[in-house]
Amino acid sequence: MTPLPDLPDAAEALEHFPFDDGRGIEVNERFRELRQREGLLRVRLAYGEPTWLVTRYEDARLVLGDPRFSRAMSVGRDYPRQDEATDLAGLITLDAPEHTRLRTLLLKALGKSRIEAQRPTVRAAADALLSSAMSAGPGMDIVTDYAQQIIVLSICDLIGVPASDREAFESTSTALLPGSTVGPEDMMRRFGALRACTEQLIAERRARPRDDLMSAMIQAREEEDRLTDTELIDMVVGLLLAGFEAITTQIPNCVYVLTRGDRALWNRLRANPAELPAAVEELLRYNASAGAGLFVRYAREDVEVGGTLVRAGEGLTVANESANHDPARFEDPDAIDFTRPPGGHLSFGHGAHYCVGAQLGRVDLQEGLRVLLTRVPELTVRDITWKERPHVRGPEAMRVTWQSGPE
Template sequence: MTTVPDLPDAAEALEHFPFDDGRGIGVNERFRELRQRKGLYRVRFAYGEPTWLVTRYEDARLVLGDPRFSRAMSIGRDYPRQEEGTDVARLMTLDAPEHTRLRKLLAKALSKSRMDAQRPTVHAAADDLLSSAMKAGPGMDIVVDYAQQISVRSLCDLLGVPASDREAFESTSAALLPGSGVGPEDMTRRFGVLRTCTEQFIAERRARPRDDLMSALIEARDDEDRLTHTELIDLVFTLLVAGFETIITQIPNCVHVLTRGDRVLWNRLRANPAELPAAVEELLRNNASAGAGMFVRYAREDVNVGGTLVRAGEALTVVNESANHDPARFEDPDAIDFTRPRGGHLTFGHGAHYCPGAQLGRIELQEGLRVLLTRTPQLTVRNVTWKKRPHVRGPETMRVTWQGD
């Protein structure tokens, strides 16, 4: 039977969401309770209008994959969010048919063969970064000195960005991250520098195309339809936002999980490197790295979701970290099981807005971990400072050394 709750008026206080300050990568216990109760639960973020929380796996797939739920309806609205700023990646806030056209063109450029061809480059970058860190001292900050640099190098290499322009890409990518602390004036300045570099870069590639992603994006066409100049800029920003944060968060998160306690998981992967792809998928599912408030949709019409009638024009927020721990979909969901059947987790989203760079993210994570597992068998986490950002959970800093206790 459909639950039609009495909605509180705008002045009535709703429970604040997220339910914690984001430190650590454990899944908040409150989600277990919400998955078991009937219907959806209505909350309010720090900014924006109220939203329904979607915490069960089946409901999350419905909202993420059904065209009755819109991302574009958030444009121009006071949508639910944790910070005052708004989205900057236009592709993330489009609906069909515009999104379908751009996504199709992007998919041609981000082909599996092109992504797979990046693996040796990513591995070499990780290997070089670790060698440099080892020469510099007995340890490193794995966030800044390793994961962030892998992301910058592989993304710039994929796009074909000249080494002289990489600082602008890295600087702006870091500023785009939620909670970066970069003020609006500095953000505007960095965007200006990046836009100038990108426009010059596009012009050069139009004149002299190469075998890189930017050339492929310039040449991408659907029948006679090319990407416009503005769309090229938007897609570069989308790739920066989607690709940068994922890898600099997930490598440290995975190292933290694998090396904690008696290090059984770390030692298992060292002994069985063929398990690494399956291990990465399971860690992506298990780690609460990007869940609270990243997937806001609006109902285009009245829709029943999880026993609640969501009215047209109401917001819904998918909490993928909760959906990834739903026992109705994953047996013993809190356990880390490298033999679990692969696929199905929602860490990269689902449906039309499934992360276009998911394959590259997997490669970066696999190779970043592979180098550490191979070359630092006694890698030990010495100190962790956690971010206080519930929508992007992970270390702000993580000091590691090459030797055990």
């Protein structure tokens, strides 16, 4: 383990974070108080050493974007986290220059035009899933019957995973979701099957390239530098798992917010579908779905953050959901405003570790919602089981219904 810094207050009774059990998507009122006070709050998560909690937008941008704060320093130490497991791997554990090298090669393959080309596929998948649900009856669990399926189909189609191998991708992803009863041995078996499928796909695409992300990743190069097979496997597995829970959760979160109360927002989007991209951005900002304690940063040197001197070797946890509701950055932040100037929210992060799958996530959200708005205008949320102490806040299950009969 990496030696811990000398923390005079490490033995003090620190406030526990997160401040609630994570059920629902409302921003905890404690954040409002913390944004107004000087300095940072020192907290403890369920596991790991103490951490500074960053709640203001300006401070969050600093910690997420400044190279004086490291992700790689989390590896091999008792970093703050909600789960007992400490294993870390992939892009999220790296700093420059290795992170820059791998990210550059990935982005060469994962271009905006490639993602936009996925839009018809995502829409068709959502349409087919809804048709199947409608033929079975006037309702579905929008989490398992719709959102999860869209994400797996979307990512697998983008990568180029054949239909015969998609079960390994789906079973591994769903096993990681809250509420899963999959044990450690079964989880290792699923990860092994997923990596084996990916390794086989790499070999096939090396021999016979196609117009898919895997082929593009194999061919991507920076001068003489290329991704190794191990790096390719880690990239594919990371791309699937990093985006799976986040976007799977955001589709039902958005439906929940749009249809509650007088349904004015839902009806507005039905009448004005051109507003959907702006609406998705605003809902990403508004929904307090960012998980607590994900991806702590460590200070490489003494740095002042929000009036607090953070010593070299101390950790900082950014509460993105609080930063997204900071009135110093967003006017009337607790209101939903589809005309709000675009950009600025931190739901996909910021800086060098900004989510590489953000654009695919946007496409999945937009098309998943578009199909529902178009085909089931009277969709109603009936029952919700919220995830408890989740990485990403939202429903574990959410039953929705619509009027039966012809469309």
